[in-house]
Every structure is written in C-alpha cells, then in structure tokens.
Amino acid sequence: MKKIGQTLRLLRQSKGLSQREVAEGVMDFSYYNRVENDKVNISFSKLLLLLENFDISIEEFMFLNENNNKKDLRTLIADAYYLGNIQTLLKLEKLCIKQFEESDKILFRHSFILCRLLFARRNNEKLEQRYIDEIVDYLNSLSYYTRNDVRMLSDFYDILPTEMVFFLFEQMCIGKKKHSIADLSGFDMLVFHFNVIDLAIKHEKYSLAKKILEETKKEFFNPLNLLAVTICNYYDGLFLILFGNDAEQGTKLAEETIVVLESCKLKYQAQRHKEFLEEIKAKVQPI
Template structure:
C-alpha cells in the first residue's frame, strides 16, 4: 500500500474524520484528502503527528504498509535460512547469483550482505572454506556503524559465529549501546536476548570473563518479565557459570543445576544436553586451572 492509502486506512479504522485530523495537525481538510489520494506528499514530521494522534506506532504503520507482513528484506533473510536448514543448497546458489545481479544494478547494501550470507551457506558456514575477505567486509560494516538499528542486530545474528572472538566481543559494545538506547522498544527483545546469550557463551568459552559479567548484567536487565521464562532460566544458568569461574563453585553449581532441571522437566532435551555439556566443559577446565594454581 502507498503511504496515503495507509493513512486513510488507519484514520477510517479509528473513526476519525479528515476534518478532525486536519485540525489536530494544523492542516486543511483538502490537503489531507490529497495526501490520502496520493496527489500530495507528506513530511516525516507530519506523518509522526498523524500517527501520534491516531495512537499508532511506526512499527505498526510499516507493518500495515507491507500488507500485514514482515518487511520483505527480513523475509528474504528468513527464507535463505529456511533453505539452508532444509539443505537446499542448489536453490541458495541460484538466489545468490540473482541477488548479485540486483546489487550491481542498484547498490543496495542489503543485497550485498545477502549475497555473502548465501556464499557462507554454500560453504556450510565453515570458516575454513568461506572467503575471508567477505567475513572482513561484514565485520568492517558492523564496526563502521556508530548507532545500530534492528538491521545491524540481524546481520550480527547471521554472522556472529563466523567472526573471530575478539571481533565479536568488540561488536558487543555496539550491541549494548543499542540495548540501552532502545530498552523501551519491546519489539526487538527476542533477537537482542538471543545475541546476548550467544555472546555470553562465546565469552565463557574463550575466557573473556570481564565481557561475561558485562553481558550477563545486560541480559538480566532486559529479561525481567516473568513471561520471559526461557530467558530468565538461561540467565540463571550463566550466572551460575560465572560463579564457578569466580570460585563460588557450590553456589554456581546450584544455579546451573536448577536451570538444567527446569529444561529437563519441560522435556527440552536439546537445551538440557547442550548446557549440561557446557557446564561439564567449564568444570573440567576449572579443575585443570585449580591444579596448576596449587602446584
């Protein structure tokens, strides 16, 4: 739908007349009519005033504009991921070539990133097979953006485990900056918590314990709702892991085991097995470290 059509749809759904809308934002009724018919354009300031008067958020506005679907670009990312998990590499290769042609035509950076993602998936996300220049290009892009938006979260999510750990931890600063700035925006909490937990896992795996505590504090800040049961359980698990790192082993084990018991009781075998293995690896590593310190 065009912008004017969306405005008309929202206005009529809210039982607001053109005249009352015009009065509210300091315009004439004929001008509102011309906007809705597509004969006049509208400034971002006036669009903001209209949405505010109609009690509609920008997220809702663009969702309606896209015929009640997630934006096509995010759908493209999701479609590529679906193909990869379905092992349809032939279709991914075909899309990669089409995407590259479109990128050469219009220079849309999204298409370039999608092309690189297709390349990575063609090579089964194996860092030894992927063109290293492509990974550097993606890292350079993310590190060059001072203020991340939702798109940068999606990019980091898609490429996180392909970056060197040091680069990923450097990017965590931009992630936390985004989280702090957009903490009142609830629409991005799922991908945000997903990234924080993945970075937490990386930090413990690579002994970046200062980053671990910083990331855990951020995770606990943004997963406070009782309805975020999975996130709260995982936060407790990682809190226990960091307790173990800090030599509060008994306390840490209690928290980790409580989390594992929850996953087991819910019948979530995948998460129970995964995090049980992570705990066992950390305990073995801690045992080796303590033996060296005692010598």
C-alpha cells in the same frame, strides 16, 4: 494459486517502481491496484507479463510467494541451513546476488555472505577472508546502528575480531550509544546479548560473560518473556558447570532449556544450544 498481492507489492517496492509502471501494457492501473490488495485475481498469462516487468522468473516468484508473510530472508536462510535443505539455500544465495545487483541494497549483500558462511560451516571450512574484511569495513564505517546491523552482528559475531565484537556490544548495549531504542527490536537485542555471552565463554572470559548475563536479566528478564527466562536459565546452568558448583544441576537446567526450545519449534536454536552444552561439558575443568 495462493494470494500474491503482497509479494507483488514487495517486488515492486524493492525495484522502486510505481503501480502504473508495473501495470503498463498488461492491465489497467486501477485493476492492478486491486490485485496488490488481493481483492481480485489475475490469470496466469497476465502474471507472467507482470513478472517480465520485474525481470523475475515464475519459479523465483513462486518461491518468494510461498514464503512471503511467513519468514524474512535471513530466517529462510537459517532454516534452510539447519534443516539441511541445501537446494533451498542455493536458491536463496542466487536470489540474494540478483537482488543486490538490481537494488544495491546492502542487506542483500550481507545475506549472500551469510549463505557463503553457512556453506563454509557445512563443509568444515573457513569463510573467505575477503568476506570477513567486507563485514569489518562495513561495521567500522557506521556512525549509527540499525536493527539490520544488530542482526548482522548476531550472524557473524563468531568470525569477526573478538575484541571488535565486545567493543560494539559495549557501545550498543551497555553504553546505549549510536542507536535509538526504537530502531532495535527487543528480540534482536536479546539474541545479540546471548551471542556475546557465547563468545565470552568460548574465549574463557567468564567474568565478562557473567556480567553480560546479569545485564541481560536486568534488561529483558520478566515472567512474560519466555525466551529470555528460558535461555537465561540455560546460561545459569552453564555457569554451574563451568565453575564446578553443581555440574549435574547445571546440565539439568541447560537440558530443560533445550526441551523448551524444541517444544516451541525453535529447532535450530535448540540444536545450537545442545551443541554448545556438549562443547562445555567436554572441555570444562573445575575453576
């Protein structure tokens, strides 16, 4: 069996239990402490007893342990969707429901709604309005934004009221209000910038899209940030197509970006950018 200590620790912490509470009736507290630190092994029968204290099945535990230390829940959901692994997506959805019911942590609720959104997209349907309203109400209630809020905006930006997304972007990224820079990782903010550029282009707000791209370059563009450089080149290519300056060169720039993303094993990002490029090429008229 793969190392299980960190998975046990995360489960215990999510349920607000102490090591003594988990170990009670199963093993000595000091031994359990060593189990969590992957210093000793335990038998399968002991593991089953521990999982009873967590109220989680062995199947759920093995699923979590297989993916622990690799990707977070949100990334697992996105991977399952883009790789077409519907059974995994269903498992993740059920896990989100269970974790939210037990912990009342809003992150699990939003992860569940993300699963609902991805199922709707797969079936060419719209997400139920009640879920959209729930996200809108949550965002309107905030006086301070965290990393998870930015990630949530990146997940739902294209189904939320457009002007609301632009307003939040202005507050968070241009005005730099209502958050501490330390709370928001560069990667999450970078992705949010690119998502809002997408949104602006889709709504033909080209001047706004170009303004955000310039802000993105000022904030994130340096030779060591391969993702920022690569995707900025992609949008430079889109603007060459959109403004009729050089559609051939623009297409080349965008396609080179997609190749780089694929070579970096960012398959679903590559697919998303490929689809968006085709949308632009199909509908664009010289401006």
